[in-house]
Amino acid sequence: MAEQVLLTGASGFIAKHVALRLLNAGYDVRGTLRRLDRADEVRAALAPHLGDRAGTLSFVQADLEADAGWTEAMAGVAALVHTASPFPVAQPRDANLLIRPAVEGTRRVLKAAQAAGLKRVVLTSSTAAVINDGKPNTLQDEADWCDVTLPETTAYAKSKTLAERSAWEYARASGLALTTINPGLVLGPPLDEHYGTSLYLVERILKGRDPMLPAIGFPIVDVRDVAEMHLRALQRPATEGRRYIAAAGTLAMVDIGLVLKAAYPVRRIPTRVAPNLLLRALALVDPGVRAILPKLGHLDRVSNARAVQEMGMEFVAPKAALLASADWLVKHGRIWA
Structure with missing residues (x-):
């Protein structure tokens, strides 16, 4: 009989690839869903x-912000993959709108896992x-941590940091293999076509919404690699108790623009760096x-x-x-070719 894994937030961009x-x-x-009417999707x-x-796929209703459904969700599963977490298009004025559900939701899920006698957890x-x-x-x-006390730290970064720290604290206290x-x-x-906010950056640049690009850069990873890392974490006991960065390298925004402009030369894609004063x-x-x-x-590098x-x-x-993101967006009509 195949082992059963509980996957939270199963309708998410990453979660679908993990599934x-x-x-x-x-x-x-x-898979857990806040609304079961998304199961067919x-x-x-x-x-x-x-x-x-x-393997087989089934669903159960459960929400990070409520206790209902989590006991039933955990029944009979061998491992938990917790991907569910809020991801905003823009930072909220009240940071707690992101921090509270991320931290409390993670605690709620891990507590339910422990109560069910489950030991193995992989957290996104x-x-x-x-x-x-x-x-x-x-x-x-992996030895580095975001400093949530810095004034420039975003609400999203605080939510992910505090949720992960809370998970490690709970795992150490409860014996969960995280x-x-x-x-x-x-x-x-x-x-x-339900990919949330992850590809909005590419969509925005392809649509030429901005004449110039900010002087920032991000570590980038393909969603298929992220999913593969979740699978390998489950399959390899030696990964227990470890953090793993999923990133292939860093691209500056202007380099993202240049790559997309080379692939779609007729589009009005920005390739110049915007002055900071203009952005403010x-x-x-x-x-x-x-x-x-x-x-x-x-230029964040990891x-x-x-x-x-x-x-x-x-x-x-x-x-x-x-380019895989851009090609998909164009092919599926999200961006006119």
């Missing part, structure tokens, strides 16, 4: 990619929980611009050495992940 990897590896997957996204020997965190803005433009790794996967900016092809003015009316102000002048050495990962290059 696909798990199913094709022979695991049975039980997830099934339809996965169905074209499932092999003949895939973020490089936002790794990158310390007090050390800009330096190569950072592994965290910390992805950078997740690009690559979605499995359907735009931030007064555009929440999306306001969200990146603390990162101006930063090391993937641990994932390469301990998991055997061979990452899709950042440029290839970016």
Whole structure:
């Protein structure tokens, strides 16, 4: 009988790819959804990619902000993959709108896992929980943590950092065997048109919404590599108690523009760096611009050495992940060719 894995937030961009990897590896997957009417959406996204020997897929209703459903969700599962977490398009004025559900939701899920006698947990965190803005433009790794006390730390970074720290504290106290996967900016092809906010950056640049690009850069990873790391974490007991950065390298925004302009030369894609003063003015009316102000002048860089050495990962290059995103958006009519 196949082992069953509980996958939280199963309708998410990353989670659908994780579900696909798990199913094709022979695991049975039980996905949590806030609304069960999204179950058919997830099934339809996965169905074209499932092999003949895939495991079975089922769903249960459960919400990070409520206790109901989690006891039933955990019944009979061998492992938990916790991907569910809020991801905003723009930073909220009240940071607690992100922090509270992320931290309390993580605690709620881990508590239910412990109560069910479950031991193995893989949690999706973020490089936002790794990158310390007090050390800009330096190569950072799993030993680093975001400093939530810095005034420039965003609400999203605080939410991911505090949620992950809470998970490690709970795991140490309860004996849960925890592994965290910390992805950078997740690009690559979605499995359907419900991909949340992860590809909005690429969509925005392809649409030429901005005449210039901010002087910032992100660690980038392909969603298929993120999913593979979740699978390898489950399959390798040696990963227990470890953090793993999921990133193939860093691209500056202007380099993202140049790559996309080369691929789509007729599109009005920006390729110049915007003056910081202009961005600060735009931030007064555009929440999306306001969200990146603390990162101006930063080229965030992280090391993937641990994932390469301990998991055997061979990452899709950042440029290839970016172009896979853009090609999907154009092919599926999200961007007119």
